[in-house]
Amino acid sequence: MHIYKLSGRNVEVTDAMRVYVEEKLTRLDRYHDQITDARVTLTVRDVRDSTRRNRVEVQLNVPHGIIRAEEHHADMYAAIDKASDVLERQLRKFKTRYMKQRHDGAPQPEPGPAEADVDAGFDDVSDFQPEIVRTKRFELRPMSPEDAVAQMEALGHDFYVFVNMKGGQSGVVYRRKDGHYGLIEPSA
Numbered sequence: 001m002h003i004y005k006l007s008g009r010n011v012e013v014t015d016a017m018r019v020y021v022e023e024k025l026t027r028l029d030r031y032h033d034q035i036t037d038a039r040v041t042l043t044v045r046d047v048r049d050s051t052r053r054n055r056v057e058v059q060l061n062v063p064h065g066i067i068r069a070e071e072h073h074a075d076m077y078a079a080i081d082k083a084s085d086v087l088e089r090q091l092r093k094f095k096t097r098y099m100k101q102r103h104d105g106a107p108q109p110e111p112g113p114a115e116a117d118v119d120a121g122f123d124d125v126s127d128f129q130p131e132i133v134r135t136k137r138f139e140l141r142p143m144s145p146e147d148a149v150a151q152m153e154a155l156g157h158d159f160y161v162f163v164n165m166k167g168g169q170s171g172v173v174y175r176r177k178d179g180h181y182g183l184i185e186p187s188a
Helices: 015-032 077-101 113-119 144-156
Strands: 004-009 037-044 055-062 063-074 157-163 170-175 179-182
Touching: 004 015, 015 077, 037 077, 055 077, 063 077, 113 144, 144 157, 144 170
Parallel strands: 004 037
Antiparallel strands: 037 055, 055 063, 157 170, 170 179
């Protein structure tokens, strides 16, 4: 796999880091026909908690979607390892779904020896069929994004859907991993 963009925030990306990232992501070569673009960002944060200091973000553009992994670790190389493992699992799931849709129910070939070794220790995702198991209906009330955050926190949820008082459009507030909040608004 060729890294199309490797960048660093608060860290100089050394040749050794670049080589290590490329070596780790070569495990994804078997999915090369699904990956159209790749971006890797290495970040070092100046925080007191050294266990979450290094962050690796990888975004792979695939047909009809994005596969993303974000991992933290005190050691940058360990964070790269963890992100690579996550991407491989996600790509395996994507490939299974993609091939199933593409072949419209045709039986899938058995994995070869290399794929069987990689899959060892992981759940068999080819049998998993995600389904909607619960439906909720609720009244969307007009409120400000700040009020929606307060409502979300009061309910103990990670997101909250509401109607924005200012524009009359629906929106979603959500809790980000960094502890802050995000707002999703539709655009027409």
